[in-house]
Amino acid sequence: MEVVYLLTAEIPSEFHCAQITTFHIQHVGNYMEKQFYIPFKNSEFNTENCFLCGHKIEGKITREHVFPKWLQKEFDLWDKTISITNETTIQYKNLTVPCCSKCNNEHLSILESNFQKLMQKGFKELTSFDEQVVFDWCGKILYATRHKELSLLYDRQKPELGSIISDEEFQSYSCFQLFLQSIRYETTWNVKPWSLFFFESETESFFYQTRVSFPCLSIKLGKHIVIVLFEDNNAIENHFENFKQIRFTPLSFVQQIEITAYLFYSASIKAKIPYYHSHFFNGHLTVNSSSDIYSKEFDYDDFALYYRMMLFEVGIEFKEKIHTGNGMINTSLIDKNNEPLIK
Known part of the structure; x- marks a missing residue:
């Protein structure tokens, strides 16, 4: 030591700071329901649906590395291990989540490219868009890790114990799934969350x-x-x-x-x-928080x-x-x- x-x-x-109210997401209109995947409604955490958009993956299931390949290569993480919630470890190369080809090859690919550019510049003189990129990149790591943990058993010898973290524990991350849609759609925030x-x-x-x-x-x-x-x-x-x-x-x-x-x-x-309201119209997502925090x-x-x-x-x-x-x-x-x- x-x-x-x-x-x-x-x-x-x-x-x-000032008092706030309980977390809530308000979806406006049926169009919102059709566009956004809300796994927390039915505890739909599986290997068949894209972790980001929720669409059922057709054909060969692609995998998104929680820690991207370029990062693993740069810091020699591929065969190294990371500790997860139940104090066991998993190799970085095996820490993956199901992802559709569109999210993997388009939305997330653009996110990785933008983040790498900011990293090369030393995260200096960031614009609002740059902050959004950092938020999305880090949020994706955190959310995808929790998504992975819900697919892993706490004890493989005792499957009745369920996953590493319970659905109830994961509810505290429920707004993440909404926030990370800013990877797929242009998003406006009335306050940075x-x-x-x-x-x-x-x-x-x-x-x-x-x-x-x-x-x-x-x-x-x-x-x-x-x-x-x-x-x-x-x-x-x-x-x-x-x-x-x-x-x-x-x-x-x-x-x-x-x-x-x-x-x-x-x-x-x-x-x-915080308490959040969301609105989606013509491919644009708006997320508002009407309360402060203390x-x-x-x-x-x-x-x-x-x-x-x-x-x-x-x-x-x-x-x-x-x-x-x-x-x-x-x-x-x-x-x-x-x-x-x-x-």
Whole structure:
């Protein structure tokens, strides 16, 4: 285990916004029903329907790699394994979902090409369209992974136990299926249902983290770190505006974990999920959220346990107290002169 010692600093203030209502999707007219696949109605997660559009796949079933082939090649992931929800592992090359040829060869191919271009530019000076591309690319990874898990048994020796995650657990991802139709159709949002963060890394490697209990992910693509929080209507990004001070400061791995802990913990204490309305007309999708979001109180002791757990998961042992009292947190976000990176 790596042992780290950190500097004590003041934690960001509590994360508060206005109250919101329960999640709901309103479909306008029968045309919406015909155009959009809603697997959550009948728990239709299988190997015969495209995971994205829902159309029954005719002829030979094609497979979409959750982590695209170009990514696996670049970071030598093909034969490596990734842990899934029941703590077993699966090779990246085998982490696939059923996909029709149109979605695979057209919509998703365009998405991959657009994302690669943004990555080559270092995710700099992003437009609204660019943010949409990042959101769709990361959302597709998260949603497709959960879709795959619903097709896998928790224990192959005891099939009666069902899939790795239950249909009920997957309901928390129900809006993803709607949101990801923006891969197929031009989409307008009255508020961005995501928070995006970009950082730089000291090293070039691949690293991926997520949580099942709420939709979020952190992915390290060489020197580029991308963290996405879904279904928060941009609230966490607005709250942690000061993180933009270190947008181009190369971070160590420990610093990356600390940043991720702040953002994931903030996502975990959302009190409710936003309420969304959708409308589809003439090939254009409109998604509106008529409510704000608020969180529970930021609990320093809970955050300290959360941060310590995330460090432990990646093999880092922290021997000191993380929360030292009065909102003071031992932090790695310091420079070589022990000065805080974030003022």
